Amino acid sequence: MNFTTSRAIFAKTEKLIPGGVNSPARAFGAVGGNPLIIDRGAGSKIYDADGNEFIDYVLSWGPLIAGHAHPAVIEAVGRAVREGLGFGAPTRGETEIAELLIALSPSLEKVRLVSSGTEATSSAIRLARGYTGRDKIVKFRGCYHGHVDSLLVAAGSAAATFGVPNSPGITAGCAADTLVLEYNDSEGVKDAFSRWGKEIAGVIVEPVAGNMGVVPGTPEFLGTLREATRAAGSVLIFDEVMSGLRVALGSAQARYGITPDLSTFGKVIGGGLPVAAYGGKAEIMDAVIPVGKVFQAGTLSGNPVAVAAGLATLKILAGTENFHADLEAKTTRLAEGLEEAARRAGITATAQKCGAMFTLFFNDPADRGVTDWQSAARCDEKLFARYFWGMIERGIYLPCSQFEANFTSSAHTDEDIDRTLDAARELFASF
Numbered sequence: 001m002n003f004t005t006s007r008a009i010f011a012k013t014e015k016l017i018p019g020g021v022n023s024p025a026r027a028f029g030a031v032g033g034n035p036l037i038i039d040r041g042a043g044s045k046i047y048d049a050d051g052n053e054f055i056d057y058v059l060s061w062g063p064l065i066a067g068h069a070h071p072a073v074i075e076a077v078g079r080a081v082r083e084g085l086g087f088g089a090p091t092r093g094e095t096e097i098a099e100l101l102i103a104l105s106p107s108l109e110k111v112r113l114v115s116s117g118t119e120a121t122s123s124a125i126r127l128a129r130g131y132t133g134r135d136k137i138v139k140f141r142g143c144y145h146g147h148v149d150s151l152l153v154a155a156g157s158a159a160a161t162f163g164v165p166n167s168p169g170i171t172a173g174c175a176a177d178t179l180v181l182e183y184n185d186s187e188g189v190k191d192a193f194s195r196w197g198k199e200i201a202g203v204i205v206e207p208v209a210g211n212m213g214v215v216p217g218t219p220e221f222l223g224t225l226r227e228a229t230r231a232a233g234s235v236l237i238f239d240e241v242m243s244g245l246r247v248a249l250g251s252a253q254a255r256y257g258i259t260p261d262l263s264t265f266g267k268v269i270g271g272g273l274p275v276a277a278y279g280g281k282a283e284i285m286d287a288v289i290p291v292g293k294v295f296q297a298g299t300l301s302g303n304p305v306a307v308a309a310g311l312a313t314l315k316i317l318a319g320t321e322n323f324h325a326d327l328e329a330k331t332t333r334l335a336e337g338l339e340e341a342a343r344r345a346g347i348t349a350t351a352q353k354c355g356a357m358f359t360l361f362f363n364d365p366a367d368r369g370v371t372d373w374q375s376a377a378r379c380d381e382k383l384f385a386r387y388f389w390g391m392i393e394r395g396i397y398l399p400c401s402q403f404e405a406n407f408t409s410s411a412h413t414d415e416d417i418d419r420t421l422d423a424a425r426e427l428f429a430s431f
């Protein structure tokens with residue numbers, strides 16, 4: 001495959017933008033080489049600056065659950081653009097998307113739109129503190145909640161990929177009220193609550209972790225969080241930026257049957273444009289300004305063009321029979337097929353999935369799968385890098401880190417899955 005044009009453009013970009021990327025997850029830091037410059041996408045495929053075609057399992061890091069440039073989404077965005085790019089005033093679309101999101105999500109009584117997952121999680125944390133009048137927040141090692149100062153401690157995603165557990169620039173004071181516990185460790189949760197329960201404002205957790213690769217929370221762990229927070233009067237926050245509307249129409253909270261007090265959304269609810277949200281119990285949400293005193297604002301919050309993309313996407317999900325069941329079946333065939341291809345070649349790998357997200361972990365043979373950050377960190381990243389580039393050479397575009405989730409869309413066909421599995425079989429046989 002020829003990457004000459006991508007290389008030339010990236011060489012220039014590197015001089016203009018730190019690392020040549022506007023977000024570190026895209027930097028190919030863990031796999032080496034240069035990121036490809038992507039020109040366009042259609043359905044399940046993307047095309048780079050050299051004209052190479054790839055089946056895409058990044059999907060803009062999750063939002064494109066209906067594939068690239070879905071006609072209904074493009075039509076809705078085009079219509080919105082022609083009516084004006086933004087007003088800084090309420091619009092009909094905001095009412096419609098709030099109504100639909102609340103109808104689909106078991107825990108939502110009220111919701112506030114923002115523009116990024118980071119804004120959603122930082123607002124939810126502030127709200128939990130403002131509502132309870134307490135300071136401490138619990139997070140879990142390997143979970144990532146955007147680049148919120150107080151949560152960028154023992155974080156997953158690019159922070160894990162680049163080995164930056166705590167970023168310079170975050171004051172000790174800012175992170176002092178963040179308690180870091182181990183994911184899927186119910187005893188650790190019980191212990192922390194027995195010591196500090198009455199000081200804990202909230203617990204934030206990815207119910208299906210996607211930022212150390214896909215590591216589903218166990219029902220027992222998530223149930224323990226629900227019980228412990230309820231007993232202590234703390235706010236349970238499900239960060240569903242990645243899992244929201246993807247692992248089920250009602251998100252992870254419906255799949256697990258556990259109702260958090262607050263939830264954050266992003267990615268799928270924007271359909272590829274910048275929409276995110278936080279919401280939950282009306283009593284807590286009414287602590288937000290202008291009803292309450294907890295401040296949060298944004299010029300682009302609820303932008304009509306972005307909302308049009310999100311709303312069109314939600315209507316596809318809600319209006320297509322068996323949307324999630326079909327997508328999950330496709331994802332299962334792919335994930336299990338990749339694991340089987342590795343096994344046949346004598347390579348230890350475990351495919352973990354939930355709904356339409358999965359990760360093939362090149363895990364330590366001594367571990368029974370990946371259940372927390374420790375077992376994720378023991379994976380063979382060098383082998384992952386060979387897998388990544390081998391798949392690129394075969395026309396398959398994967399997330400460029402062992403610690404990220406792969407995503408599927410309704411645009412991925414059975415033929416796409418077959419081609420991906422054929423590529424993996426050929427590649428693993430060559431190792």
Ligand code: HOZ
Nearest residue numbers: 023024025026061157211
């Ligand atoms: N939240 C994304 C993956 N964990 C990162 C997206 C990006 O940086 O582009």
